[in-house]
Amino acid sequence: MTTGRFFTNWDDTHSELWSHQTIRLAHSIHEQPAFSLDDLARLIEAYPSEHYSLVKTGPRGSSRIWREGEIGKLSGRQVIEAISRGGLWLNLREVSSIDRRYHDMIDQMFAEVAAKVPGFEVPTHQAGILISSPDAQVYYHVDLPGQGLIQIAGRKRVYIYPNTPPFIRPEDLEDCALFQAEVDIPYAAWYDKHAQVIDLEPGQMLNWPLNAPHRVENLSTVNISMSVSYMNDDIRRAQALHLANGMLRRRFGYAPKSRGLHGPAFVAKRVMQRLLRNSKWVKRERAVRCPIDFCLDESDLGGIVDPPKLASQAA
Missing domain, CATH: 2.60.120.650 (Cupin)
Structure with missing residues (x-):
């Protein structure tokens, strides 16, 4: 409280x-x-x-x-x-x-x-x-x-x-x-x-x-x-626009000219990104999180060591 x-x-x-x-x-x-x-x-x-x-x-x-x-x-x-x-x-x-x-x-x-x-x-x-x-x-x-x-x-x-x-x-x-x-x-x-x-x-x-x-x-x-x-609503609209324009540019090779957050063009883009944002293509394009490649050293605070899985593979 x-x-x-x-x-x-x-x-x-x-x-x-x-x-x-x-x-x-x-x-x-x-x-x-x-x-x-x-x-x-x-x-x-x-x-x-x-x-x-x-x-x-x-x-x-x-x-x-x-x-x-x-x-x-x-x-x-x-x-x-x-x-x-x-x-x-x-x-x-x-x-x-x-x-x-x-x-x-x-x-x-x-x-x-x-x-x-x-x-x-x-x-x-x-x-x-x-x-x-x-x-x-x-x-x-x-x-x-x-x-x-x-x-x-x-x-x-x-x-x-x-x-x-x-x-x-x-x-x-x-x-x-x-x-x-x-x-x-x-x-x-x-x-x-x-x-x-x-x-x-x-x-x-x-x-x-x-x-x-x-x-x-x-x-x-x-x-x-x-x-x-x-x-808020304006920020959500902006994110939908960025995603839709990114799809148009990266997937369809079209350089979008409109960046308005209202009107028919925006409505069409909003519908498109809703339909495609969970598609296999988008999931494939999404950045993959970096793999875990270190662990904090339990015996030397501040040091790092290979995580257990990598250490066992090296052995």
Whole structure:
């Protein structure tokens, strides 16, 4: 049960800028008991394996590395300690569906937004908890739903780029909808000159415009964050459009010209993507999740070893 208001510095400018510009808001969500280390450790220990991602990425400045692993038999506290030693991040996906406490927090948060932003209604939403190493990073990517990032502990630097070409093209959004591969969009180092760069502290939240590409670097501290994705009718329409246009481009070789969210052309596209989105062709084109190729080392926290299956095959 949560009490009181979460947003502590909301003013009229935030109401005007919400979803149109990147805004940083002060919040008290990080003070909730559900974010204590003991509660997070228990959550990790009971978390369904199909709903978490343990990822190892390369150090900043290196070529892109993306490996997925599993926590093995470590306790929740040991997992957090292993992450603290570098190179890893743990994403507890769909936590708001698995633990009601986090769902209720986000419900309350959006109720506060709806009370401040004319025309905004509490959307359907999903949240994940990210626990990441002091040197961890999240590569340049885009999300199709609306997004918010709530900082609980630690400091991170967030780069947010314009949601226009060349930073994100219609074809990139189509591929994201079709292939479900948000991190494969093109990135060039010079993009950073045009990014809005924000250092995020505990008790702060970011909300940015729909489909704005972004990337994240931790600032030498263990980070705990909550990522929030949300959907309303306009966002659902946009996703249906991206998927339909991606089908037209990739399956039928037709370069779509219309990107309107209303009218006969949109209705036809919406019907088409509903008919084809579960087809064998789409399922075949969807990105396959990376195989599990490491496990946290039980004898050396912070180290990684081959998972049991790979180790037995090597023997």
